[in-house]
Amino acid sequence: MYLTAILSSQHRKALFSCGKALLDGYLHHQAKQDIKRKLSVCFVLPAQDASVVRGYYTLSNGSIPLSLVPATIRRKLPESYTAIPITLLGRLAVGQQFQGQGIGKLLLIDALRRCFELSKSMGSFAVVVDPLDKDAENFYAAFGFEKLPDSGKMFIPMQTVKQLFD
Numbered sequence: 001m002y003l004t005a006i007l008s009s010q011h012r013k014a015l016f017s018c019g020k021a022l023l024d025g026y027l028h029h030q031a032k033q034d035i036k037r038k039l040s041v042c043f044v045l046p047a048q049d050a051s052v053v054r055g056y057y058t059l060s061n062g063s064i065p066l067s068l069v070p071a072t073i074r075r076k077l078p079e080s081y082t083a084i085p086i087t088l089l090g091r092l093a094v095g096q097q098f099q100g101q102g103i104g105k106l107l108l109i110d111a112l113r114r115c116f117e118l119s120k121s122m123g124s125f126a127v128v129v130d131p132l133d134k135d136a137e138n139f140y141a142a143f144g145f146e147k148l149p150d151s152g153k154m155f156i157p158m159q160t161v162k163q164l165f166d
């Protein structure tokens with residue numbers, strides 16, 4: 001069902017380069033520690049040579065203040081929930097030599113499928129992303145993510161994600 005696997009020692013992460021130092025450095029130096037500390041899980045898409053990472057993304061639990069939720073959606077939520085549970089797709093990146101071949105889209109669908117499956121056993125109202133720059137924002141907007149007002153973040157409601165997989 002999933003094309004990705006959890007980052008492990010079989011993956012030669014030091015070879016990965018997507019062109020953005022922050023995202024490369026995260027995979028090289030921090031992702032494994034974050035998994036160990038249960039802060040986030042890093043999923044990688046292997047190439048034909050399974051030690052080569054074509055791309056990766058990270059998932060973790062999170063919440064956003066109710067006040068950030070756009071008014072049209074907020075009206076349907078109980079006011080007693082001051083923080084709304086979400087799933088954070090913290091980072092997503094594709095190696096430079098694999099960009100422009102549909103890998104980013106594949107990773108995003110794989111991530112959304114995991115988010116949706118998780119939402120069946122743990123409440124999660126939306127998937128939230130934190131785009132690094134305008135380029136990343138455009139990528140997520142192309143897949144229906146909307147901006148959360150007064151934050152650099154974007155979201156897609158889990159009800160919308162559900163329609164992809166039900």
Ligand SMILES: CC(C)(COP(=O)(O)OP(=O)(O)OC[C@H]1O[C@@H](n2cnc3c(N)ncnc32)[C@H](O)[C@@H]1OP(=O)(O)O)[C@@H](O)C(=O)NCCC(=O)NCCS
Pocket residue numbers: 018019020023090091092093094095098099100101102103104105106130131132135136138139142
């Ligand atoms: C942004 C990124 C993830 C896209 O991955 P990719 O494999 O090159 O993208 P894909 O080939 O899967 O493209 C899928 C679709 O998204 C569109 N797309 C890709 N990059 C885009 C961008 N920057 N802006 C708008 N649309 C974009 C493509 O046109 C394509 O549309 P189509 O399905 O209608 O043909 C990749 O370029 C990358 O890793 N960049 C550096 C890291 C980064 O910015 N990550 C963003 C999250 S923080």
